Amino acid sequence: MTGVRHWIQYLFLVCLGSLVVACSGIVGNSAPSIVETPTEQFQVAILLPGPKQDQGWSQMGYTSGQLIQKKLSASVQYSDNVKKAEQEQQFRNYAKAGVDFIVGFGGEFIKAATTVAKEFPRIRFAVVGSEDSNNRNLGTITVNSDESGYLAGAIAAIKTKTNKVALVGGEIYPHTERQSKQFVRGAQSIHPEIITKTEWVHSWDDVEKGKAVGAALIREGFDVIAVNADLAGVPIHTLAQKAGVKTIGWAVDQNNLAPDTVLSSMVEDFSVAVLKAATLAQTGRWEGKQYKFGLQEGVNAIAPFHQLLSETEIAQIETIKKNNHDRQDRLVTIANVTIANTVWQILPTLHIMAVFIPKIPSNINLAKRNPERGLEKRSIRKSSFPLHPFSQITWD
Incomplete structure (x- = not known):
């Protein structure tokens, strides 16, 4: 009977412990964090899906590494233009080399990162733009996509003359789908009867496909187009400029692509978010959970309007x-x-x-x-x- 009583006491205390964790707002399960104090120079590797100077997503990944190098005195390596077939091997090569923190800059890296993270439980991994952490050594870094989608929709609705606005997305993920829905809500908050449309390129780097999607929307009379398609979306701004249509850029301030056309951009400064994550990894506080940032953390922002509003x-x-x-x-x-x-x-x-x-x-x-x-x-x-x-x- 005494053994049973002790067992019940144990279960009771475990319940209380779980209750405390729930109330503290901790994301993820109770798996222990990797705790190590760095004794040598902190090593970081960043895998980019496109060229590091693409004026968009991959360039922001490159900028993230530069910020980490400056702020944390870290050694940062890059692999750009990483194709899906190469992802696992790239992760594995860096892990074997003993790199402390390996970042896949894009949701397309999550499957490969999940596989390799299991093989190297003491190496810390992160994927930017995904929500599928393992609560151990693989964490994810995301932004509040709802905010940027809503604001882009509102800006588009304020500037439209035809009452038709559109969003061009790269690939479909849960957060990009939510972003699309919030784009509609933001536009409708300005004009309830506004016509909205979302078109997917189903690629982040297929320039020809992106151009075709943009051209079709212009022919249909959409006069403000928000473009969140990375390299694939770049030619849409040029097409819009020729047609007298306005656009909204994404990730970084893209006004330089078409100065009289790009009204503003939904800046998602992942460099700040990735720096915060790298700091956690360097100081042994990486929990392998989902880290989410937005306007309040200074990660989401609206780029200047360049006198177009x-x-x-x-x-x-x-x-x-x-x-x-x-x-x-x-x-x-x-x-x-x-x-x-x-x-x-x-x-x-x-x-x-x-x-x-x-x-x-x-x-x-x-x-x-x-x-x-x-x-x-x-x-x-x-x-x-x-x-x-x-x-x-x-x-x-």
Whole structure:
């Protein structure tokens, strides 16, 4: 009977531990993080899907490496134009060479990274633009695509004269699909009856296919086209310029591609996000989970308007940005309240368990993050688990 009691005590404490993890907002499972203190120069490798000077996605990956080299005094290597058939071997080569942190710059690298990460559990891997981490040594770095999609839709709707706006995407991933849906919502927030369309190139580097998609949209009368297709989308800006159509760039400020045409760009500064991730890896705090950044973290931004929008239009967009920021804060608050309510619903059950487990310590400390006072301990007495959310709870 004593053995059974000890086993029940163990299960009870495990439940409490899980509850603390859930309340702290940690993403991923309870697998331990890789913790190592670097004794030599930190080594990083970045795999790019396209040329490092493509004026788009791959160039941002290259810029990320330069920032890491500057800020962390790291040794950074690059492989650009990496084809899918080469991905696993590239990851494997860097891992065998003992590179500390290996980054696949694009969601297309996730399958290869997942395979190789299993082979090298002590090497830290990251994939930018994916959401499929393993919560051990393979983490993912994403941005809030909803924000950029919504803002692009709003800008397009503000500038359209034909009431027809479009988004050209590269490949279809969960986050690019969400981005497309938010583009529609953003446009409809300005003109509820606006006509919207999303076309996929199904490639990030097929320039001819991208050109064909853009030409078709121009023929159909879409006069503002947002382009998130990396190298494949570059010729669309030139086509638009010739046709008198406006565009919105992506990833970096692409106004230089067609100065009188590119109204602005949805900057997703992954260099900042990747730097944050590399810092975690260098200091032994890499958890192999999903890391997500947006406007609040300075990763998402709207590029300058280059005098292509009026002051009134710019003010309208700034209001939309602020409202979106406030909405995100409300969503976080709602989520926290939901978690708190769930905790208080579980506590009576834990109280009943405590009654029948006399050897549990008289005080159980649950860590709770207080936004004003940092991480503090909340003390809950076994003999008086509260049946009401705020009864008999004190801050130590």
